[in-house]
Amino acid sequence: MKIDLTPILNRRVPVISFDFTVSPESVPEAAEISEEITLTEAISVKGRITDNDGYMKLSAEVSVGYKTFCDRCLAEINDRAEFEFSRFVTLTTAVLEGVDEDEMLVVKEGGIDFDREIIEELSLELPVYHLCEDDCPGLCSVCGKRLDGSCGCEKKKEIDPRMETFKKLLEKMDK
Ligand SMILES: [Zn+2]
Ligand SMILES: [Zn+2]
Structure with a gap:
């Protein structure tokens, strides 16, 4: 959404x-x-822009709910991303000293x-890995x-006979 800054630029107010x-x-x-993440609502952006005599500073709190799936057991996870967003607001592209573009x-x-x-x-804030709980045990390799x-x-955990042959083969190669 476009925010009109003319009240600050005309020095009528110090904060918007x-x-x-x-x-x-x-x-x-x-x-x-992200392919794995679906936002479940519109992103909320709340904050202010302040005039600091010569430059303006924007700071906002951003928050949104999202849905994804556990990397280990595929259970649905509903979580929130919340972070601070801040920028210098300038009138020209001329780089402020000590400030990244x-x-x-x-x-x-x-x-x-x-x-x-x-x-x-x-x-950048959304996590790359998703677990339904820190020690999620994952899925059973037998029944899923x-x-x-x-x-x-x-x-009844038994080694698959084919795996047993493979294991022996590996052991042989090791020697
Ligand atoms: Zn899980
Ligand atoms: Zn099982």
Whole structure:
């Protein structure tokens, strides 16, 4: 969403607050966030832009719910991503001393629109690995059920005869 900065630029107010949502469908880059993750709501963006005599600073809290699946047992996981988003807001692309280009937002036609930057930052904040719980046991290799001891396969755990031959072969090669 575009935020009009003219009240700050005209020095009428020192702070502009905002509270809006970014619908992932409105930003093409959102489709590439992750194959395994589906956002379950619009991204909430709440914050303010302050005039600091010579430069402006934007800070926001970003929050969104998402759905994914456990890497080990494939159970559905519903979680939230929450992070701080901050940028220097400048009138020209001239680099501020000591500030990286990707920490800056440049004012265009009296305002800024940083939906794309929010999506980019979100894709960095989302976890790469997903576990339903830290010590998820995964799936039983025999019956495919979650390995929580209820399937009873463990007792009859036997080495596949074909694997046994393979193991012997490996042992031979080792010598
Ligand atoms: Zn799991
Ligand atoms: Zn089993």
